[in-house]
Amino acid sequence: MTPRARVALFAFGAAGTAALYTAGTLDLPGFGGAWHPYADRAVRQAVAHGTPNAVASVTFDQRAFDTLGEEIILLAAAVAAVVLLRVLRREDEDTDGSHRHGPADVPDALRLVGHLLLPLTLTVGVYVVAHGHQSPGGGFQGGVILGTAVHLLYLAGDYPALRRLRPLPVFEAAEAVAAAAFVVLALAATGWAATGRVPALNGAVGVEVGCALTLLLGRFFEQALLVRPPAPPGGRTGRTGEAP
Amino acid sequence: MSPNRPTGHAPPPDPLGLDALSGPLADTFIAAALALAALMATAVVLTRRTVRQAIVLSGYGMVLGLLFLILQAPDVAMSQIGVGTVLLPLIVVLALHATRRYRDTATGNGRHDDGRPDGADTRNDTRADTRNDTRGGGQADGRGAGR
Numbered sequence: 001m002t003p004r005a006r007v008a009l010f011a012f013g014a015a016g017t018a019a020l021y022t023a024g025t026l027d028l029p030g031f032g033g034a035w036h037p038y039a040d041r042a043v044r045q046a047v048a049h050g051t052p053n054a055v056a057s058v059t060f061d062q063r064a065f066d067t068l069g070e071e072i073i074l075l076a077a078a079v080a081a082v083v084l085l086r087v088l089r090r091e092d093e094d095t096d097g098s099h100r101h102g103p104a105d106v107p108d109a110l111r112l113v114g115h116l117l118l119p120l121t122l123t124v125g126v127y128v129v130a131h132g133h134q135s136p137g138g139g140f141q142g143g144v145i146l147g148t149a150v151h152l153l154y155l156a157g158d159y160p161a162l163r164r165l166r167p168l169p170v171f172e173a174a175e176a177v178a179a180a181a182f183v184v185l186a187l188a189a190t191g192w193a194a195t196g197r198v199p200a201l202n203g204a205v206g207v208e209v210g211c212a213l214t215l216l217l218g219r220f221f222e223q224a225l226l227v228r229p230p231a232p233p234g235g236r237t238g239r240t241g242e243a244p
Numbered sequence: 245m246s247p248n249r250p251t252g253h254a255p256p257p258d259p260l261g262l263d264a265l266s267g268p269l270a271d272t273f274i275a276a277a278l279a280l281a282a283l284m285a286t287a288v289v290l291t292r293r294t295v296r297q298a299i300v301l302s303g304y305g306m307v308l309g310l311l312f313l314i315l316q317a318p319d320v321a322m323s324q325i326g327v328g329t330v331l332l333p334l335i336v337v338l339a340l341h342a343t344r345r346y347r348d349t350a351t352g353n354g355r356h357d358d359g360r361p362d363g364a365d366t367r368n369d370t371r372a373d374t375r376n377d378t379r380g381g382g383q384a385d386g387r388g389a390g391r
């Protein structure tokens with residue numbers, strides 16, 4: 001494709017997107033106005049079903065199929081990252097002994113803060129997942145907190161501990177199981193109000209999101225820290241005197 | 245049908261949150277948050293070095309989270325702060341580091357092959373950064389990603 005054709009294609013797509021977007025926003029209620037047609041209906045439905053958190057009612061009840069689609073998208077993204085960032089055969093993965101990842105010489109204050117914040121952040125993540133049906137938050141938010149919290153160990157300079165904390169195969173399995181559990185939970189009672197299932201759905205989403213993000217970041221960490229490109233014939237590689 | 249605890253949602257004529265979102269104070273907050281978001285977005289675009297850009301991007305994510313919070317969407321704000329402030333910049337930094345290492349080892353003139361421990365990655369990043377600047381002049385920083 002020539003650059004000219006590429007620009008033309010982009011201009012076509014951008015113009016179409018702009019037109020559709022403008023058309024879509026023309027009929028929206030004004031910003032900050034008193035008229036909220038969708039919110040009124042959504043809140044009324046949530047109250048009618050007895051769901052305390054109207055947002056949870058929207059995501060798991062009134063827009064359950066959207067949420068299902070988003071879950072699948074996240075699963076697909078994590079699987080794609082795992083597949084794309086796998087260690088190729090022609091790449092060498094450095095063995096642990098060939099170079100040292102830590103504990104790196106980070107300042108003591110950073111190390112201390114990292115180790116102190118880790119349990120706190122994990123607790124906050126679990127809390128956000130567990131109370132998602134009653135307060136702001138839920139599976140996705142809590143899952144994001146959980147998935148990023150473990151990487152405080154990396155900030156604290158202790159990459160080996162991080163590797164021990166998250167065995168990637170276990171997280172792969174857990175993510176698949178959680179995604180399947182969510183699909184089953186969401187489809188099992190189609191047409192019924194999700195009120196009673198919201199905590200379980202939140203839990204499944206939390207596990208899935210947390211595992212997906214940990215996997216994603218884990219693969220990126222492997223690429224950034226461990227994988228070496230294939231050695232040039234002359235042989236200046238990272239392994240000096242290593243005979244595995 | 246309705247639970248016996250107060251749900252906090254009044255009937256439709258006066259939904260909760262209208263009062264909190266109107267008035268000069270709320271307008272000031274919203275305007276300030278919007279201005280801050282525009283400012284940070286411009287800062288992200290104007291930052292030329294990619295590693296630094298990732299950090300500014302993290303600040304932009306935080307400001308966006310603040311905006312969502314002020315607009316009374318705490319759920320969205322939590323997602324935004326988690327993804328936009330931590331996850332996305334971290335992935336960008338890791339990807340940059342990987343491409344830089346690849347380039348350094350592939351061309352053979354890298355300083356941190358030869359089994360040098362690369363535990364302190366932030367230092368490596370800054371060092372690679374300055375080296376790029378002295379060597380490459382005005383070339384775009386992330387060009388190694390394309391190779």
